[in-house]
Amino acid sequence: MELQMLELYHGSPAANSLKALLPLKEKGVEYVSHYMNLLEFEQHEPWFVKINPNGQVPVLVHDGRSITESTVINEYVDESFPGVPLRPADAYGRAQMRIWTKFVDEYFCPALSFLGWHAMIRTAVKHLTPEEFEARIARIPLKEQRDKWRESAAQVWTDGQLEDWRRRVRTSIARMEEGLRGPWMLGEQFTLADVSLFSMLIRMPQYYAEIVNDRDSPRVIEWYGRMMNRPAVKETLAIQPPAGAERPRRSTGR
């Protein structure tokens, strides 16, 4: 029964989970959703670490074979399924697209996720005893992530370090503002570059209004409005956790 089956393990439609969810809607590809409870760190549970040893979502499972990394997943989905192409037809266009998706992965996303994590960690762990906190950390597969947890929970970062991460976010938006080539990032075609950037931008007009606004980034704001009007974006943002999903859900047969 697993053959010919497409499954996506993902969190709420934001950041890297949104990045992997949106192309499936844009292309009209059917899949089985495994909505993970990231606030309860379900991605670090042993059953999921068997699926992705890094303990991270999203993960695509196609005919029983796993693919990790949202950016890699998206090129795979575009190459493997019919529907509207989300990559330019020419090699130069694809290269330009990949420079953007790489920029998101290596520069924009780390800055944003650092700041988001820094703001969120106290809320996320405040109901845990120190022993529970250590137990949660102990099962995180990647040392870099364990370190980030500990350092963020201890709030060791200086104002200067936090400001440097904010500077990177500002630089990312400035680069977008300058780089927009048309209605979409690369011009007339909606591509995975738009998907990657939007997945990061999604909450920024609200939470980073001092950076993303009509005055400082008017073209980004217009692009954001066009994104929000896309039917596939509306459908993807409306994805809700399944009823009773507060407890970890295991997929059938795993």
Added chain:
Amino acid sequence: MELQMLELYHGSPAANSLKALLPLKEKGVEYVSHYMNLLEFEQHEPWFVKINPNGQVPVLVHDGRSITESTVINEYVDESFPGVPLRPADAYGRAQMRIWTKFVDEYFCPALSFLGWHAMIRTAVKHLTPEEFEARIARIPLKEQRDKWRESAAQVWTDGQLEDWRRRVRTSIARMEEGLRGPWMLGEQFTLADVSLFSMLIRMPQYYAEIVNDRDSPRVIEWYGRMMNRPAVKETLAIQPPAGAERPRRSTGR
């Protein structure tokens, strides 16, 4: 005259420059070489920053259009030119390849280049006065790079931080050792995954013999030996700077 022309701006055949040089040899693609003097930081000179605003090599210029980022360049070259394919024919194989090339870019290369830079900075700048050093820094386009220069020159890093970077290098080699699927990283086919990893590994059996050696990483050592026997690898490693290249060379017509 620039049409139908392929040019590569690169440094010596190591790290990211090696990564972009090797596929051109493997595929037998002719190109005009612009061998940059990275030890004199030619990549930060104004004429080159016009070609790549980030002031980084390698840069491929094809028919007058620039492509940056060695990993992006390599997929472009494989898509654009005849010769032996350096990417798997199937989408799943390409996804596996991209997970490796992404791992190199986001994890392995930053660790290795941090340590290399830390070891090299004093030699690279010892002939400069403080004023000359500041002038060199002032023309570096990316703030992250300016910070890295200043911090490395001041040798601010603690032993603990340096050890953490070495741990990442060890982790990278351990992951390779475990991940090797055949004679090449993905199995029978030589791909851009091998190219990316080899570009990082090139000097490691010599300079990181405590990590890359027969006992701890026997499969990596065997793979390294196979790599060194490839004719295209031998030709690429033999690339020498042009005579009299101590002075910056401008390409004709730029």
